[in-house]
Amino acid sequence: MLRTAVIGTGYLGRFHAQKYVQLPDNELIGVVDIDKERGGKVADECRTRFFVDYRELFGKVDAVSIAVPTCHHYQVALDCLQAGVHILIEKPICDNTEHSRRLVNLAREKSLIMQVGFLERFNPVLSDIRPMVQAPRFIESHRLAGFKPRSMDINVIMDIMIHDLDIVLDLVDSPISQIAANGASVLSRSVDIAQARLSFASGCVANITASRISENSKRKMRIFQQDACLSIDFQNFSVKQYFKGKGEQYPGVPSIEHKAFSYVDSDSLKREIADFIHCVRFRKTPRVCGESGHRALEVATRISDIIAGAEQ
Structure with missing residues (x-):
């Protein structure tokens, strides 16, 4: 059973959390948000734990969705990859190509799955x-x-x-x-x-x-x-x-x-997250890998x- 979490519970993050709960082969360990009221509501809806600091997840999860504002993508993703956590990061992958290239290279070095959230x-x-x-x-x-x-x-x-x-x-x-x-x-x-x-x-x-x-x-x-x-x-x-x-x-x-x-x-977001879970479990290359996200950003x-x- 894969241990999962969602970092960021805004408009998209809330939907991510809901889909993880609906899908098999994973357990939603928790959701994270700096807004305690918003994050707490999503945690209650999904019957999971709420965290204020995403770094509290390290050691407790195998894979996460990152749905924070774009300006925070790089730091959150970097910390997750360095902690050995697989990531599904919402588009755009980062706010600049230097950062996105670093993330792609780090994921490759650590043999971690990095999927970019191009829902279409x-x-x-x-x-x-x-x-x-x-x-x-x-x-x-x-x-x-x-x-x-x-x-x-x-x-x-x-x-x-x-x-x-x-x-x-x-x-x-x-x-x-x-x-x-x-x-x-x-x-x-x-x-x-x-x-x-x-x-x-x-x-x-x-x-x-x-x-x-x-x-x-x-x-x-x-x-x-x-x-x-x-x-x-x-x-x-x-x-x-x-x-x-x-x-x-x-x-x-x-x-x-x-x-x-x-x-x-057929619920594209559910299919996207199911693909992420499958890729992590079986070490498959995602349909939209980090390299694809980097190229689109370029x-x-x-x-x-x-x-x-x-x-x-």
């Missing part, structure tokens, strides 16, 4: 269409959300766009040759809406738009490849696959046919720097 990777839509993606040529994504004050410690690139950066980097097996980006601060002190254009050595181009000040939410991506297109709706768990038909819609122009797929929400940082430079 466990969306049943993405899991199913992955084999359909072959040598993409053009990708277009839109991830739009309403304003939420809880994420103001990071910009929209680190907060929202990084999900699609992670997906695109996983789908396109090629180095980035060029990045162009622009963005604007609207309601907060940091960038709230941004667009990035990634050009890859393979010739693939990805246009990625993210906003956290939209009236309506949207999480869609279109992937164009030779003779086919995939239109993905992550929010409504649906996919349309378009491809050339055998007939002609106009003389010399092939007809377009499509197949539609729909999925049931690209997100480059985009942020380009936008910051344009604003000066």
Whole structure:
């Protein structure tokens, strides 16, 4: 039986704790938060212990979820890894790439599992269409959300766009040759809406738009490849696959046919944490390992720097 805990019981941390309780093969030893009232409530809900200092967990747990504000990710993760604890760390992995590289290297040196919380990777839509993606040529994504004050410690690139950066980097097996980006601060002190254009050595181009000040939410991506297109709706768990038909819609122009797929929400967070538990128990490489989290952060940082430079 794996001994687990959750560090940080805010919006996401509370959900992490609930999922650990629901999953087999682990015992939730406790939850941690500097806010005694908030942490105590989550501990009561999950019928576990409450701790104010995460270092009290060392020697009592095998693996933890880290769901503290991004600015604290590095120190908490560093202490956990040095104590021999496996970690599932919420995205972004850290607030700078120097720190994320140190964590990735330390986890490797100590043979510890380090998983990064990119929830969309466990969306049943993405899991199913992955084999359909072959040598993409053009990708277009839109991830739009309403304003939420809880994420103001990071910009929209680190907060929202990084999900699609992670997906695109996983789908396109090629180095980035060029990045162009622009963005604007609207309601907060940091960038709230941004667009990035990634050009890859393979010739693939990805246009990625993210906003956290939209009236309506949207999480869609279109992937164009030779003779086919995939239109993905992550929010409504649906996919349309378009491809050339055998007939002609106009003389010399092939007809377009499509197949539609729909999925049931299977609780992506529960699947993510179940994968983490499985990887720790059987020493398997996570679907989203520390190296993947570091790479996504590298690209997100480059985009942020380009936008910051344009604003000066």
